[in-house]
Amino acid sequence: EAQVTQNPRYLITVTGKKLTVTCSQNMNHEYMSWYRQDPGLGLRQIYYSMNVEVTDKGDVPEGYKVSRKEKRNFPLILESPSPNQTSLYFCASSLAYGGLNTQYFGPGTRLTVL
């Protein structure tokens, strides 16, 4: 089944404790991105990747890091999480950058930083 998976689905952590949220897709998609969803603000893009080893900032990249060493994986790293990073996070992928493509979203990761 074609899908985007994220782990963990739920995470409660404390300020300053480094964490990684994994994202994997099995559709051989080139383009992957991370969004966060907050009440009243909607979904906003954090980072995106056009292909392996090619990443760039979205609208709200502060406090986050990403890497794209393999085509299927695009982890989101919070080096020192803070309470303002409490949010619902979504990973998305599409076939290729610049194409006429539908974006597919993962199930979401609900992160709480205490």
Next chain:
Amino acid sequence: KQEVTQIPAALSVPEGENLVLNCSFTDSAIYNLQWFRQDPGKGLTSLLLIQSSQREQTSGRLNASLDKSSGRSTLYIAASQPGDSATYLCAGRQGGSEKLVFGKGTKLTVNP
């Protein structure tokens, strides 16, 4: 900078009613527009994608239209069912970017 607005924020209708959800965008140089459904605690499910060269797309009871000149898209749901209850999001994509700019959604409740 593209801005996407969805009005109303919430809508409640009786089962069986035909309804229209609205989405407006500020930059007419939109590449495509995608409609999603989000169930509580769940991810986003893509419903329809309309390219800038198209006027509408249909899938089952759903029909989405795009009018670039007026900066509007609509999602028409025919014969609504309680299972249609969810938040509906529209998102626009600009040329030269894969980034989706999302509206804040319309929460639809279909009452039996």
